[in-house]
Amino acid sequence: MSGLRAVLLRELYAGLVTPLAWMFLVVFVLLAGLCTFVLGDFFARGQADLTAFFDFVPWLLLVLVPAAGMRQWAEERQAGTLELLLALPVTPLAALLGKYLAALLYVALALALTFPLWLTVNALGHPDNGAILAAYLGSLLLGAALLAVATCASLSTRSAPVAYVLALALGLLYLLPGTPQVQRALAAALPAALPPAVARFSMLVHFQAIQRGVLDFPDLAFFLLTIAAWLMASLLLLRRQAGAP
Amino acid sequence: MIEAQGLTRSFGRRRAVTQLDLCVRPGEIVGLLGPNGAGKTTSVRMLAGLLAPDAGFARIGGHDVQRRPQAARCALGYLPEGAPLYGEMSVLAFLLFVARARGLRRAVLEQRLQELVHALELEPLLARTVATLSKGQRRRVALAQAVLHDPPALILDEPGDGLDAGQQAGVRALLRRLARDRAILVCTQQLEEVPRLCDRVAILAYGRLVAEDTPAGLAARSRYRGAVSFQAPAAGPVRAALGLLPEVDTVETDGVSGRITVLPKPGRELLPRVQALLASYHVLPRALELEGGRIEDVFRSLTAAPGGEDAP
Numbered sequence: 039m040s041g042l043r044a045v046l047l048r049e050l051y052a053g054l055v056t057p058l059a060w061m062f063l064v065v066f067v068l069l070a071g072l073c074t075f076v077l078g079d080f081f082a083r084g085q086a087d088l089t090a091f092f093d094f095v096p097w098l099l100l101v102l103v104p105a106a107g108m109r110q111w112a113e114e115r116q117a118g119t120l121e122l123l124l125a126l127p128v129t130p131l132a133a134l135l136g137k138y139l140a141a142l143l144y145v146a147l148a149l150a151l152t153f154p155l156w157l158t159v160n161a162l163g164h165p166d167n168g169a170i171l172a173a174y175l176g177s178l179l180l181g182a183a184l185l186a187v188a189t190c191a192s193l194s195t196r197s198a199p200v201a202y203v204l205a206l207a208l209g210l211l212y213l214l215p216g217t218p219q220v221q222r223a224l225a226a227a228l229p230a231a232l233p234p235a236v237a238r239f240s241m242l243v244h245f246q247a248i249q250r251g252v253l254d255f256p257d258l259a260f261f262l263l264t265i266a267a268w269l270m271a272s273l274l275l276l277r278r279q280a281g282a283p
Numbered sequence: 284m285i286e287a288q289g290l291t292r293s294f295g296r297r298r299a300v301t302q303l304d305l306c307v308r309p310g311e312i313v314g315l316l317g318p319n320g321a322g323k324t325t326s327v328r329m330l331a332g333l334l335a336p337d338a339g340f341a342r343i344g345g346h347d348v349q350r351r352p353q354a355a356r357c358a359l360g361y362l363p364e365g366a367p368l369y370g371e372m373s374v375l376a377f378l379l380f381v382a383r384a385r386g387l388r389r390a391v392l393e394q395r396l397q398e399l400v401h402a403l404e405l406e407p408l409l410a411r412t413v414a415t416l417s418k419g420q421r422r423r424v425a426l427a428q429a430v431l432h433d434p435p436a437l438i439l440d441e442p443g444d445g446l447d448a449g450q451q452a453g454v455r456a457l458l459r460r461l462a463r464d465r466a467i468l469v470c471t472q473q474l475e476e477v478p479r480l481c482d483r484v485a486i487l488a489y490g491r492l493v494a495e496d497t498p499a500g501l502a503a504r505s506r507y508r509g510a511v512s513f514q515a516p517a518a519g520p521v522r523a524a525l526g527l528l529p530e531v532d533t534v535e536t537d538g539v540s541g542r543i544t545v546l547p548k549p550g551r552e553l554l555p556r557v558q559a560l561l562a563s564y565h566v567l568p569r570a571l572e573l574e575g576g577r578i579e580d581v582f583r584s585l586t587a588a589p590g591g592e593d594a595p
Contacts, residue, residue, distance in 0.1 A: 044383035118367030125361040
């Protein structure tokens with residue numbers, strides 16, 4: 039576990055001294071405010087809740103989480119530091135989890151920095167804080183799942199921009215089937231049983247279920263299994279790069 | 284101890300390393316030489332456990348690098364090619380990260396840091412960001428991370444690259460001190476460093492080990508062994524006369540310095556004949572030298588392509 043801790047602390051240190059990480063936080067918070075108050079018509083709705091914010095969260099995370107994940111491994115490979123890291127007595131699992139947890143902490147910090155929105159709705163009325171908390175948990179799970187996808191994308195190339203595009207494309211594949219537009223298109227083209235089955239693989243559908251304030255086991259299991267599957271795939275890629283036969 | 288037995292690795296249809304057998308015992312520094320593309324980096328990466336061999340095995344400190352990678356990595360200090368470092372970290376933060384990853388205790392770390400800061404002249408660099416360091420400074424920091432945990436085995440890829448003469452001497456002294464009870468494999472292209480640093484030399488060409496010997500033993504294979512070289516003004520007539528001696532194979536003149544080198548035929552002794560001839564021509568030679576052989580010459584002949592061109 040000393041290896042995991044060392045990698046986690048190094049990544050957090052690198053985040054603190056890298057302008058990109060701060061930019062990520064600032065852009066996320068600015069976009070969250072813009073989406074909530076301008077695009078989401080927060081005041082026109084006349085409701086003291088954060089629905090306007092959480093409706094945009096999946097798309098914000100889709101754009102920003104790959105940015106947090108793209109550099110994790112692609113840059114290590116490009117700069118040659120991956121060789122240095124893998125020559126240390128740090129297991130591939132510890133290295134993977136250390137980097138993943140550090141990036142997840144940034145995603146969590148970005149979500150936490152939207153707390154002024156929560157203060158605002160509480161000042162304006164009496165929102166269901168339980169539902170808001172559940173939606174934040176859903177956002178974190180969605181961010182963690184997209185980050186696991188981005189981690190795998192980052193391990194499959196030595197170019198950070200390519201990793202970003204790959205993670206974005208995979209994230210879109212996970213989100214789009216849950217949108218009403220795609221569901222309608224699928225309903226028109228496929229047998230009746232298939233569109234709901236496709237929707238069950240959409241992160242958006244499971245996120246929206248949690249956003250309503252209901253923490254169902256299938257939704258939690260979906261996110262946890264998705265995270266585990268992508269991290270497992272990442273581990274296999276990393277083990278290959280670490281010289282495993 | 285660093286051991287390789289039958290190490291073989293291909294990339295697609297290209298065989299990068301074939302049946303490499305190598306052993307570096309504690310107390311010795313072995314230089315791994317070879318032209319570009321000879322398989323040095325592939326060999327080193329297999330030895331460090333960063334690349335799985337197709338056949339054969341490698342051991343570091345008695346631990347199989349494939350079966351017990353963690354134990355092998357604990358026993359190994361590794362300086363990768365190009366000395367890659369995390370540019371955004373300060374030197375001290377980077378060394379602390381390596382120490383933490385290696386599970387070093389604080390007391391041990393402080394003592395080791397003190398030794399290395401002194402030996403590698405790192406004191407003024409500790410607070411600086413790695414990205415702002417010069418090539419030589421980066422190399423010293425990379426070397427420090429490799430030896431920080433005092434490992435029984437070291438694999439160093441070009442440890443002297445980018446260092447000035449004084450720093451190279453410092454690194455050489457540090458490695459000689461470390462080599463008292465450690466096995467050190469040094470991958471280098473700096474042939475002039477080899478006799479000063481290495482106890483033994485292994486030469487790779489086309490992925491195969493083509494020679495393994497001491498620097499002196501290797502130099503003895505050179506056609507320059509027993510050659511006599513000197514400088515003399517207006518040595519045209521004497522140069523022609525030297526070429527006619529029965530013991531002489533070739534007479535070479537350096538185009539820049541004008542230094543004349545007389546190469547003997549195999550098994551023949553030249554020095555007395557050359558001195559006598561120079562005396563008879565009333566030529567007073569400067570810096571007359573009996574050569575022990577040139578590693579560079581042996582290296583070139585061993586690694587040259589069959590057609591006479593250098594290996595790719």
